[in-house]
Amino acid sequence: MKRFALLITVLLIIGVSCDKIDTSKEVFKTIGPVEVSAWNEDYARTVVQKIYVEEFTAHRCTFCPTGARELKAIMEADPTVIVTAIHCSSLADPLSKPPFNINYKTPMGDVLHKDFNIKDLPKATINRIKNENEWGFGRTEWRKIIENINRNNVRAGIEIQYSVNKSIQEIEAKVSVTIIKEIKNPVQLCIVLQENGIISGQIDNNVNILEYEHNDMIRVGFNGNYGTKLTQNGMVMEQIKYTSTFKLNYENGFSYSNIPAKIDNCNIVAYLLDMETKEVIQVEKIDVKN
Numbered sequence: 461m462k463r464f465a466l467l468i469t470v471l472l473i474i475g476v477s478c479d480k481i482d483t484s485k486e487v488f489k490t491i492g493p494v495e496v497s498a499w500n501e502d503y504a505r506t507v508v509q510k511i512y513v514e515e516f517t518a519h520r521c522t523f524c525p526t527g528a529r530e531l532k533a534i535m536e537a538d539p540t541v542i543v544t545a546i547h548c549s550s551l552a553d554p555l556s557k558p559p560f561n562i563n564y565k566t567p568m569g570d571v572l573h574k575d576f577n578i579k580d581l582p583k584a585t586i587n588r589i590k591n592e593n594e595w596g597f598g599r600t601e602w603r604k605i606i607e608n609i610n611r612n613n614v615r616a617g618i619e620i621q622y623s624v625n626k627s628i629q630e631i632e633a634k635v636s637v638t639i640i641k642e643i644k645n646p647v648q649l650c651i652v653l654q655e656n657g658i659i660s661g662q663i664d665n666n667v668n669i670l671e672y673e674h675n676d677m678i679r680v681g682f683n684g685n686y687g688t689k690l691t692q693n694g695m696v697m698e699q700i701k702y703t704s705t706f707k708l709n710y711e712n713g714f715s716y717s718n719i720p721a722k723i724d725n726c727n728i729v730a731y732l733l734d735m736e737t738k739e740v741i742q743v744e745k746i747d748v749k750n
Contacts, residue, residue: 494690495703504640507617510540511606512731512743514585515676516578516596518551519560525664525672527582527599532675534603541606542745544654544729545676548573549581559661559670563716568652568681587740588733595738615641618730618744624723629711631723631748633682635730636703639696645736646694650687651706654678657725679721680714682706687733694735723748 515531517524528545535541547564554563576585576595583596586605591597597605621634633651655677662672681687683706690702710721731743 497701497703499638499640499699499701501699503619504617504638507614507638507640507742508540509609509611509614510542510743511538511609512587512729512740513541513543513602513606514572514588515543515545516548516573516581516583516585517545518547518549518581519564519660519662519672519674520551521549521581522663522666523599524582525662525669527584527602528675530599530602531584534606538606540611542729542743543676544652544678545674546572546678548578551581559668562660562719564658564660564674564677565716566678566680567715568685569678571685588738590738613641614742615639615643616732616742618732618742620728620730620744620746622728622746622748624748626723628709629720629723630707630709631726631728632705632707633728633730634703634705636701637690637696637732637742638701639698642698643696643734643741645734646689647696647741648687648689648694648733648735649683649702649704649730650685650733651682651728651730652678653680653682653708653710653721653726653728655721655726657722676727679710679726680708682708682728686735687731 513531515527531543535543546569548569552565554561577593578596579594582599584602585595586597587609588595617638617640619636623632635649635651637649656675658674658677659671660674662669664672690696696702710723713720726748727745728748729743729745732741734741
C-alpha cells in the first residue's frame with residue numbers, strides 16, 4: 461500500500477500541468493493537472509473493445525452518401541462501432557451559392573486528411589490501422605475489416621463525463637482512461653466534439669439533395685489534432701486510472717465556419733492513441749443531452 465501511495469505521488473508530480481492548446485483560432489483550456497488514481501478492477505472487467513471509424517467525406521462527393529449509409533448499417537448492427545465524419549478535400553470547399561455554400565471543413569480534419577494520405581473519397585480509417593502506403597480503406601472493405609479486428613486484447617477503458625453551461629455557451633469534458641494491460645509505447649488522449657442532424661446540401665449519386673442530413677460531423681477538437689499526453693513522457697502504467705478535464709467555448713462557431721454548434725445535437729468522442737504506431741487503442745462516445 462505504501463508503495464502504491466508513493467507511486468501515485470510520483471505520477472502526480474510528473475502529470476500534465478495546466479496547459480493551453482491552440483488549434484487555429486480556438487484556444488482550449490486543460491483544467492489543472494492530470495489526476496492519477498488506482499484502477500477499479502470491477503470496471504475493467506466490463507470494458508469491451510470498441511472500433512473507431514473516421515469517415516472522410518465531402519458535400520460534393522457523389523458516392524459519399526452511399527458510404528454513410530453503409531456505416532449507419534454497420535453501427536446499427538454493432539453499437540461498439542463509433543464513427544466521426546470528417547469533411548475534407550476540394551470536394552468539401554464551399555461554393556458561392558447554395559446548397560454548397562457552407563464550409564464544414566475543420567483545421568483538424570485538414571491535418572488528418574493530409575497526415576493519413578487519404579487520396580480519394582469516400583475513404584475511412586479503421587482504428588487507424590495502416591493500409592499499405594495509406595490508412596484509408598474503400599467502402600466495400602469497411603465491414604470485413606471491422607469484423608476481423610481482434611476484440612479480446614482490451615488494453616484500456618475510457619469514461620466520459622460532461623457538463624454544459626448554456627448561459628456562456630461552454631462545455632466541459634472530464635475523461636478518465638483506465639489502463640488495463642501494458643501499453644509499450646507513449647500514448648495521447650484526443651477528444652472531439654461532433655454534431656448530428658445538420659441539414660445542408662449534398663450530392664448523392666449525381667443528384668443534388670438540398671436538405672440532406674449530415675451526422676457524426678466533427679466540429680472541433682477539444683485538445684489539438686492528436687490530443688495531449690497523460691504523463692510528461694506519454695508513458696502510462698497498467699492498473700492505473702488517468703483523468704483530465706477540458707473546457708470548450710462554442711459561442712462563435714469554429715474555424716472555417718461561423719455556424720455555432722447546436723449543443724443538444726452533439727456528442728463527445730474520446731480516443732486513446734498509440735503515438736508510435738498511430739493506432740487507436742480504445743474509443744468512447746457520449747451524447748450531450750439536456
